[in-house]
Amino acid sequence: MRWSQTYIPTLREKQSEAELVSHQLLLRGGYIRKLSSGIYLYLPLMQRVIHKFSNIVREEMNRAGALEITMSVLCPAEIWQESGRYNTVGKEQMRLTDRHNHEMVLCGTHEETVTTLIRGEIKSYRQLPLNLYQIQVKFRDEIRPRFGLMRGREFIMKDAYSFDATEESFKESYQKMVDAYFRIFNRAGLDVVKVESDTGAMGGKAAHEFMFLVDTNAGEETILICQKCGYSANVEKAIFRDLEKPAAENELKEMETVDTPNASSIEEVTAFLKVDSRKLVKTLLYIADDKPIAALVRGDREVNEIKLKNSINAIELRMATPEEIEQHTGAPVGFSGPVGLKNIPIITDSLIMDLKNFVVGANAFEKHLVNVNMKRDFQPTKVVDITLAEADDGCPHCGNKLIAQKGIEVGNTFMLGTKYSEALGAKFLDDQGEEHPIIMGSYGIGITRTPQAALEKYYDEKGIIWPKNIAPYLVELIPISMDNSNQVETADKIYKMLIEANIDVLYDDRHERAGVKFNDADLVGIPIRITIGDKSLKQGKIEIKARCEKEFSLVDVDNTLEAVKQLTKKIK
RNA sequence: CGGGGUGUGGCGCAGUCUGGCAGCGCGCUUGCUUUGGGAGCAAGAUGCCGGAGGUUCAAAUCCUCUCACCCCGACCA
Incomplete structure (x- = not known):
């Protein structure tokens, strides 16, 4: 893509609405704009990031055997009344009535919808297990939207729902999702930890959250980790062993x-x-x-x-x-x-x-x-137990001292049990002809939140440093001067070469001064930069540099493709 | 919902206390010069001063109401 043909409205100055670095960078880099509180528009670069990340998610979900579907965002209120959540979700559910005065809701999650689908379709254990997912917009009228895409009112989520006949089968289904999640975040360049969490409004038996650990104040959750045995839990959920017991007394004194x-x-x-x-x-x-x-x-x-x-x-x-x-x-x-x-x-x-x-x-x-x-x-x-666990409390399993870390929740998995299948009547017949409610799980990944979360870690004073697999483009091509025909011809040639090799290139063909292009490149954060200037072109070479490194190397024009491939392998 | 704050050109802000021609920087347009890390000069364009009402000869500025947004808290798939 040529810079002059796309739309990347970078901003030089700090935006007053953004507190977090990641939010600031997305605004300044021309990735997003705000329409209203908690509602953001994704500009071309962000759209590409979303595609990159959701494709990783899609590939891994498919690999795990889940089937992609799309469910409507709008949904009749009745099924939420049927599940009982209509009264417990609270005001974050967007509600409206249609022209027939029919009560509708905008879904913030789809347990009701998917269970309604399934109850009409699945009648036998032979049809199980099943896992359905979608990548789609969600609405939640947050009390206080903040942090850009991190807590918006409209956002994109991947949500998957598993259906099993037996506990053993459910455990496998759950584990498959957990494994897929680690692969997904790994590919996206994020190290995450899986922690035990409270089930909250979702209900069900148990839940885990996938946390991206960060040092900044964007860490919206505190998690406690045992470095010895691996126990890890959200503070909301964490249990502990008391290492501070006061001295024992026998005698009961008079009050x-x-x-x-x-x-x-x-x-x-x-x-x-x-x-x-x-x-x-x-x-x-x-x-x-x-x-x-x-x-x-x-x-x-x-x-x-x-x-x-x-x-x-x-x-x-x-x-x-x-x-x-x-x-x-x-x-x-x-x-x-x-x-x-x-x-x-x-x-x-x-x-x-x-x-x-x-x-x-x-x-x-x-x-x-x-x-x-x-x-x-x-x-x-x-x-x-109603005590809040803290750092230095004992691990509930091994007694080792727990450490505290801040994390951003990028994914979650819920063991729903039969909460929804019972409420909504999703039942199947087993091999004995007996009827049972289907055992369910639900699995979310924040598609818009995750890339922003990544930026809490991957940036420097100049701008974004995308992990390569979720970057909007892999390579940014910068001719120093668009008035120099030598440079332009070389740039055109390399541009063509990379496109033919199926590499995503952003070609900065603007008639801007070098400083402007370099600064924009650093801000926007494309992982690899190729500079074409007279200095090195005299020797028939171009300059190639990773965004995450300071040094560039000189490469023969004809070896550019190979150099890009090599450098890609090297970087995160 | 409670507490605090801000609304002035596309962005960042000054001006408001003490009423008197609506400003600055960046960006934008045109021209000339420049051209390896956010260029220089010149000439321009862009404002319902968030909205409504009031006070006054006169309101961005004072008063009343209202809306939006931001921060802290409650909430959180």
């Missing part, structure tokens, strides 16, 4: 009320009472589906709200306001405690089981209770 003037925070109370924060129990009031609950965690720990939410099967969970705290406990913030709480479920973290003679708020202003003991002084409604 007492003590004054704690000006001491409401954990730090203040521990300092005032001169006790270890691990001997304090924090009582936090939440409102779960409009009802108050108390969550108890050890003083040195934080609540994992996802674990808490899951432990009580709540749909909505939020912290209580200071007014609500006062209303339910009779004391201001900072003095809540489980003793004497009436009609409020007390969800107690399992770490507290090990504690004796601990300190809690007394539900009275500037007062705490010391030497409190579970069962004797209050009854926990439920004892369950």
Whole structure:
């Protein structure tokens, strides 16, 4: 492609709307433009990147035996009502009515649609297993779109759905997808880690996320990794072994009320009472589906709200306001405690089981209770793990210390079980003639998000450095001067040579000064640059350089193709 | 939804406090010169100052309402 024939509106100056480097680079490099909050237009270069990446995805999905289909973005609301998700997805689902006043939704995911398709088609175990996928637009009316393509309201996703008759068969299907995912991200030049994750609104039994590890603040998720045994999980999900157990005590002391003037925070109370924060129990009031609950965690720990939410099967969970705290406990913030709480479920973290003679708020202003003991002084409604795991906690499997890393979720896999097949009636007959719901899995990859995520890592102060397999073009051809017939003839010749070899070339044929072309080339980030200038052309040579390297090499004009092939092999 | 902020030419911004010809840099157009890392000179074009209403002789500027966008939080396939 000739630069003069395509549309690459690069921008010299920083764009104020973009915070992240990757977002900034896509705007400045002429890859995307914003139409409205969270809605982006893909310009020619971005379109090519999307094609490159989705082709990798398509090839690997096909190789894994999945079948490509396309399902409509628009979908009748009934099937979402049938699955029960209509009431739980929340406001991010775009809803509208058609001219017949029929309720419709724009899909953010397609479990309902694909299950509806399948229930009409699959009747026998002989038709299973089956895996259907599509690469298509999704809509989600995000509360707060941000970070460009990373969290948009409209985006492209590859979503696959597996259908199996037995658990064993499902495990194979799931593993095939996991293997395909590693191949896909590998080919795209991204190192990813697979982590355990919460199932969230998808429901189902278990889930994994594929995380691209980054150092920047774009890492929207924290993951915990054990470098010894390989355990890895999203913090939302991570469990751990407590390496900080306080000293054991046998004797149960008598509970007492003590004054704690000006001491409401954990730090203040521990300092005032001169006790270890691990001997304090924090009582936090939440409102779960409009009802108050108390969550108890050890003083040195934080609540994992996802674990808490899951432990009580709540749909909505939020912290209580200071007014609500006062209303339910009779004391201001900072003095809540489980003793004497009436009609409020007390969800107690399992770490507290090990504690004796601990300190809690007394539900009275500037007062705490010391030497409190579970069962004797209050009854926990439920004892369950609700503590947020942190770096340096012990790995749940081997006890080694966990390390924390930031990651961007680029793919996910869900073990859905029979949640959707039961709700929507997708059943088959087994070889005994018995009817069963189909076992399902669902597998997503962010097609537009992934390339941007890659840019959080692959860039320098000059611009983008695309991994070769998702770059819009492999080679950028730059004649220094378009007024020099020698250079132009050589460039034309090389352009033709590369095209015939099926290599994607961007030929910068603009009548611009060299500096402009070089700067644009660095910004746009094509992996290989070929420069044709008088200096080297005098010796019958051109200059070839990888975007990721500083040095260029001189190559005979006739050897250009070979040099491109060699360099391609060398780079990521 | 709560908190904070910004809307002025295609992009980045000044001007708003203290009302008085709508500006700067980049980009764009034309011409001449230049030509290996974002050229120089000259001449141009481009504004409903986000929108509506109000105050005033006079509003980008003051007041009221409204819309959009950005940041922090809640949310997240």
